[in-house]
Structure formats: structure tokens, C-alpha cells
Amino acid sequence: MFAAEILHLGVDVGGTKVAAGLVNSSGEIVFRTRVPMNARGTASQGLAAVQLAIDQVRAARPDVTLDRVGITSPGPLDPDAGIVLNPPNVPCWSNYPLVREVQRVCGLRVVLDNDANAAGLAEFLWGAARGYRYVFYATLGTGIGTGIILDGHVFHGRTGAAAEGGHMTIDYRGPRCGCGKHGCIEVLASGPAIAKRARDKLVEAGARGARLLTLAGGAAENLTAEIVGASWREGDALAGGILGETWDLLAIWLGNVIDLLDPDVIVFGGGVAELASHGFDRIRATLPRWAINPRCGEIPLLLARYGADAGIPGAAALCFVPGASREP
Amino acid sequence: MFAAEILHLGVDVGGTKVAAGLVNSSGEIVFRTRVPMNARGTASQGLAAVQLAIDQVRAARPDVTLDRVGITSPGPLDPDAGIVLNPPNVPCWSNYPLVREVQRVCGLRVVLDNDANAAGLAEFLWGAARGYRYVFYATLGTGIGTGIILDGHVFHGRTGAAAEGGHMTIDYRGPRCGCGKHGCIEVLASGPAIAKRARDKLVEAGARGARLLTLAGGAAENLTAEIVGASWREGDALAGGILGETWDLLAIWLGNVIDLLDPDVIVFGGGVAELASHGFDRIRATLPRWAINPRCGEIPLLLARYGADAGIPGAAALCFVPGASREP
Numbered sequence: 001m002f003a004a005e006i007l008h009l010g011v012d013v014g015g016t017k018v019a020a021g022l023v024n025s026s027g028e029i030v031f032r033t034r035v036p037m038n039a040r041g042t043a044s045q046g047l048a049a050v051q052l053a054i055d056q057v058r059a060a061r062p063d064v065t066l067d068r069v070g071i072t073s074p075g076p077l078d079p080d081a082g083i084v085l086n087p088p089n090v091p092c093w094s095n096y097p098l099v100r101e102v103q104r105v106c107g108l109r110v111v112l113d114n115d116a117n118a119a120g121l122a123e124f125l126w127g128a129a130r131g132y133r134y135v136f137y138a139t140l141g142t143g144i145g146t147g148i149i150l151d152g153h154v155f156h157g158r159t160g161a162a163a164e165g166g167h168m169t170i171d172y173r174g175p176r177c178g179c180g181k182h183g184c185i186e187v188l189a190s191g192p193a194i195a196k197r198a199r200d201k202l203v204e205a206g207a208r209g210a211r212l213l214t215l216a217g218g219a220a221e222n223l224t225a226e227i228v229g230a231s232w233r234e235g236d237a238l239a240g241g242i243l244g245e246t247w248d249l250l251a252i253w254l255g256n257v258i259d260l261l262d263p264d265v266i267v268f269g270g271g272v273a274e275l276a277s278h279g280f281d282r283i284r285a286t287l288p289r290w291a292i293n294p295r296c297g298e299i300p301l302l303l304a305r306y307g308a309d310a311g312i313p314g315a316a317a318l319c320f321v322p323g324a325s326r327e328p
Numbered sequence: 329m330f331a332a333e334i335l336h337l338g339v340d341v342g343g344t345k346v347a348a349g350l351v352n353s354s355g356e357i358v359f360r361t362r363v364p365m366n367a368r369g370t371a372s373q374g375l376a377a378v379q380l381a382i383d384q385v386r387a388a389r390p391d392v393t394l395d396r397v398g399i400t401s402p403g404p405l406d407p408d409a410g411i412v413l414n415p416p417n418v419p420c421w422s423n424y425p426l427v428r429e430v431q432r433v434c435g436l437r438v439v440l441d442n443d444a445n446a447a448g449l450a451e452f453l454w455g456a457a458r459g460y461r462y463v464f465y466a467t468l469g470t471g472i473g474t475g476i477i478l479d480g481h482v483f484h485g486r487t488g489a490a491a492e493g494g495h496m497t498i499d500y501r502g503p504r505c506g507c508g509k510h511g512c513i514e515v516l517a518s519g520p521a522i523a524k525r526a527r528d529k530l531v532e533a534g535a536r537g538a539r540l541l542t543l544a545g546g547a548a549e550n551l552t553a554e555i556v557g558a559s560w561r562e563g564d565a566l567a568g569g570i571l572g573e574t575w576d577l578l579a580i581w582l583g584n585v586i587d588l589l590d591p592d593v594i595v596f597g598g599g600v601a602e603l604a605s606h607g608f609d610r611i612r613a614t615l616p617r618w619a620i621n622p623r624c625g626e627i628p629l630l631l632a633r634y635g636a637d638a639g640i641p642g643a644a645a646l647c648f649v650p651g652a653s654r655e656p
Contacts, residue, residue, distance in 0.1 A: 146588075148588075156590070157590025158461075158591060158623075159621070159623050160590070161587075161621040161622070161623065164588070164620055165588050167587050167620045168587055169583065169618065170500050171501065172499055179620045181617070181619075181620065252497055252500045256496040256497055257588070259495050260585070260588060261485055263485065264486045289508060290497065290500075292404070292495045292508070294413060294489070295486075295487050299486065
């Protein structure tokens with residue numbers, strides 16, 4: 001006889017789909033499913049998508065007894081009150097009591113948090129941040145999200161809106177972000193920001209931009225961070241310069257984070273993290289100019305265990321740590 | 329018969345003097361003394377100044393039984409290890425084990441922390457931050473120091489170097505600070521930064537600068553933040569513009585702090601805090617453009633109980649909260 005494996009249910013809500021799965025105590029996804037999400041529909045349609053995803057997990061694994069579910073959703077949300085506030089990517093829910101509604105239709109206790117906080121918790125439990133007391137997690141992708149894990153708990157601040165580090169300004173006279181602020185790190189160093197920098201450079205690069213342009217199929221508007229990365233891997237100098245500038249901006253931003261929080265570890269996840277990991281040495285070398293912390297160079301910069309696929313493990317992590325996120 | 333009042337000893341080390349005093353459980357200073365400090369002398373001369381200050385307190389109040397002392401010193405220091413690292417303002421101590429040395433010569437347990445952290449703790453115990461769970465404290469003066477008090481404890485981070493929020497960059501292409509970074513809030517909004525902005529403006533202000541120049545005794549190099557404040561109080565438009573720009577920069581900076589920490593309260597102390605408090609309404613109005621936190625406007629901005637005189641209460645506060653700062 002073996003003791004039954006502990007499995008928890010994580011549900012990750014996005015703008016176009018709901019992903020749900022079972023995660024074991026080693027952080028492995030042992031079952032997963034996904035259903036479409038019409039984030040621009042009605043609130044109850046959104047709820048029905050969550051319910052369907054949960055029902056599919058239950059139908060596939062009736063042997064697993066579930067008493068709770070961890071749910072992640074794009075912010076802003078209030079994890080304490082269990083309310084999704086007004087996420088730009090999930091407009092169907094505005095001041096929506098998601099925790100109460102999921103409890104009502106699924107009969108499960110619900111723990112809610114935003115995706116970056118939950119992904120940071122998963123890294124603390126099972127990934128690159130395991131064993132570290134003060135964790136700063138950043139997900140680099142279409143946007144830049146962050147999570148702060150202190151002593152094994154998500155740090156939420158007053159209203160659950162803490163750890164929006166992606167919108168910290170390092171250049172208040174700089175370009176405007178969709179968030180409304182100028183020169184926050186998201187508008188300077190996210191995937192789309194890398195692509196935009198590449199497009200801007202192409203204009204003046206002339207022949208030096210040939211490789212980038214070819215990889216983009218001849219059209220600058222097709223450029224993405226992935227294409228810039230591919231061009232850099234081939235040794236293209238223009239792409240290298242674009243990425244180098246991006247890593248320097250990340251170093252300036254991390255200098256601020258370090259001077260305020262002095263974390264034990266910094267972990268990068270998300271779709272652009274692997275590319276950024278090639279810049280870790282440059283970031284480490286640049287950091288001392290942008291952090292007064294005399295030991296900033298000692299802080300490990302690590303690539304996350306869960307890259308762009310942190311949704312389900314993150315959501316399930318909320319169930320594995322009692323009180324890791326606030327429960328209503 | 330009355331129960332004996334609980335008194336704790338606080339010692340605040342500065343570049344030119346050591347201030348020491350006894351503080352009661354209401355945060356009132358009931359006895360104080362100060363001795364000169366030659367911060368450019370030898371390490372043992374610096375230690376002797378601390379010892380002399382403590383001896384003077386003991387001689388004046390032999391009725392008070394002391395078992396510990398809280399000491400604050402300019403950073404950087406390592407509160408965990410009890411070591412003063414390499415403070416620019418106290419060069420006599422470099423990697424100096426102050427905690428061990430004071431214990432040796434005075435026979436007291438020693439709790440060490442930097443001045444801004446300790447002042448924040450004093451505000452939490454007895455001042456404007458009383459009763460708040462997540463406190464962000466900033467001291468505005470010659471520099472900008474900050475302290476983070478979470479659940480009644482100073483947040484130190486990995487090495488005790490957390491909460492150096494005064495050196496968070498909001499304008500990486502901006503002027504260079506003495507700390508080596510560009511465009512950190514200290515180089516943009518400290519007392520000397522306000523004075524420098526005034527001097528710069530005077531050059532092009534012509535007749536509009538008459539009042540400021542008169543108050544500075546006719547010499548722009550005499551301008552200080554206090555003089556700019558005095559001129560503004562008289563209704564001078566140029567001074568008002570200079571201060572308004574400063575408050576806007578503080579709002580940008582606080583937006584970053586709020587987006588990362590979402591504190592319950594923000595408290596300003598230090599010599600320039602009273603002047604800055606006249607800008608609180610403008611800062612509150614500006615904040616929503618520089619914080620994505622939808623409830624940033626609710627966070628109280630408060631003037632500290634202890635303004636420029638937070639040294640002794642701050643140091644003593646370290647003794648009032650067991651484990652408030654790390655003890656070796």
C-alpha cells in the first residue's frame with residue numbers, strides 16, 4: 001500500500017482560455033485541461049468557463065478528493081476580499097466576487113491571487129526560489145509582472161495590490177505605458193518593448209538591420225522579442241545591441257528593487273525569461289552602478305523552473321501553503 | 329507607591345556628535361545629553377565618544393537600571409552582524425564591530441540599526457504610524473532615508489541593506505547623486521536638491537527671482553530649502569514652482585513605492601518634512617498618475633511625530649520591541 005499522493009487543483013484564468021490541472025507535492029502537473037474563455041462576454045459566461053474547467057478535471061480524475069481550488073487571474077484583484085476588480089484583459093469581471101461565485105457553483109473553498117504572485121509562490125515551493133527567505137519573482141513576457149514572497153507567504157500589502165513592480169518608473173520622462181505611467185520597466189523591457197526598440201533601430205540601421213529584417217519576413221512590423229533573440233543567437237550585432245540596452249534597463253530597475261527590498265534571490269519567469277537569462281552576466285556586472293547595496297552582486301539571478309507555463313502550478317501552489325494567500 | 333517607569337537608552341551617532349538619552353514608554357525623551365564626535369579620527373576615538381555619552385546618562389540617572397542600549401548610526405551597516413560597514417559620514421568606522429565593542433566597554437546588550445529604520449520604528453511605536461501594519465517611513469533632509477516596518481518589525485532584507493528607498497532611481501538619464509546612481513530621489517528632492525533647483529532657476533528667472541535672492545542675502549550660493557520655503561510662505565511664485573516640481577517628483581517616487589509595497593501609511597520625518605507636508609495635497613492629487621494601485625489615494629500621507637529630532641527616540645525604540653531589530 002502506498003499513501004495517496006496529495007494533489008491540488010489549480011485554475012489559471014486568461015483572456016482567451018481557462019487552464020486547469022492537478023499538481024502534486026513535487027510541483028508536477030499530473031493532469032491538465034483547458035477550455036475557451038470569452039473574456040469580453042458576460043460575467044456568468046466567464047464563471048461558466050471556470051466551472052467547466054473544474055468539472056473536466058473532476059470527471060477525468062474522480063479518484064481525487066478536492067476540497068479547495070487555487071485560482072489565478074490577471075490583476076488588479078483583491079485577494080483578501082476575493083474580488084476581481086477591473087482587469088483590462090478580463091473585462092467580463094468588474095468588481096466581481098469570483099471567490100464567492102466559484103464556491104457557490106463548485107462547492108470548493110477558493111484561494112485567489114494574481115498570476116505573478118502565484119508563480120512566485122510556485123518557484124518558492126518547488127522551483128528556483130526554494131529555500132530562500134525573501135524572494136523577488138518577475139515574469140517577463142507581454143508585460144512584466146512581479147511577486148514578493150516573504151517567509152513563504154505572498155506579500156500583498158494593504159489591499160492586495162503590492163508587487164506590481166513591473167510598473168515601477170525608472171524614466172519618468174520616458175515613453176508612456178498602457179498603465180498610464182511613463183518610463184515604467186514594462187514599457188521599456190517587456191517583449192513588446194524589445195520589439196518596438198528593434199523597429200525603431202531598424203529605421204536608422206540601414207544595411208546593419210538586414211538580418212533582423214530578413215528574420216521578420218521583410219516587414220519591421222512583424223518583429224518580436226523572439227525574432228530579436230533568434231537574430232542575436234546568429235551573432236547579429238544590431239540584435240545584440242538591442243538586447244544589451246534591455247538588460248541594462250532591467251539592471252537599473254533591479255537596482256531599485258534591491259535597494260528597497262534586499263531580496264535573497266531574484267527569479268525570472270515568463271516567455272522572455274530564457275532570453276533574458278543570457279543577459280544575467282551583463283545585468284550582474286551593471287548592477288553595482290544602480291544599487292547602493294554593497295553586496296548586490298551576491299544576490300542570485302535565476303531562471304524560473306516554470307517559464308511561460310507557470311499558470312497551473314502557480315494556482316495550485318496557493319492550495320499547498322495554508323495561508324499562503326489570504327483566504328476569505 | 330508607583331511602579332517604576334520603564335526607560336530605555338538610545339544613542340544616535342552622527343558625523344559631528346553623539347546624542348544619547350532616556351526615553352519612556354510613551355516615547356518621550358526624559359533625559360538627554362550630547363558629546364562631540366570626531367568621525368574622522370580613529371575607531372577607538374569614535375567608540376570613546378559613544379562610551380562617554382552612555383556614561384553621562386548613567387551618571388545623571390543612577391536610579392535607572394539599564395541592561396541594553398539601542399544605537400543608530402548612518403549606514404551602510406549590517407544590523408544582523410552588528411557591524412558598521414563603511415559610512416561616508418562616519419569614516420572612522422570601517423567594517424567595525426560596533427555592537428561587540430560597545431558591549432565590551434559598557435557591559436550592555438546592544439541593538440544596532442540605521443537611523444531611518446529606527447526613526448520609522450519610533451513612529452510605529454509612538455508616532456504617526458501607530459497601529460498601522462505596513463509602514464513606509466521617509467526622512468527628508470540633507471539626504472532621503474527610508475524605513476519599512478512590517479508587523480511592528482524593521483524589514484532588513486537579506487543583509488540589513490533593505491529600505492534604502494532614497495536611492496531609487498526615477499530618472500536614469502538624470503543628474504548623478506553622491507551615491508553613484510543617476511536620478512535617484514535623493515538627488516532630485518532632498519534639501520540640497522531643492523536648493524540646487526532654486527539656484528538653477530534663479531539664473532533664468534531675472535526679476536522673478538528677486539524675493540528668493542533677497543532672502544538668500546543676495547547670494548544664490550546661500551540658498552537652502554528653508555529659504556525656498558520661507559519665500560514660498562510669503563507667496564513667492566518662483567519658490568512655489570520649485571517646491572511644486574519637488575512634490576511632483578516625490579509623487580512619482582511614492583508611486584513606485586506604492587506599486588511595490590502597497591503600504592498602509594506613509595510617514596515623512598526629517599528636517600524638510602514639515603515643508604513637504606504643505607505639498608501633501610498636491611502629492612495626493614498627482615499620485616494616481618504614478619501608481620497603478622487603484623486605491624493609492626486612500627493611503628494616508630502623514631507628518632512624523634519626530635521631525636528632525638528622531639535620533640534618540642529611534643535608537644531607544646530598538647530596545648522597546650524585542651526582536652524589532654536583529655540582536656546578535
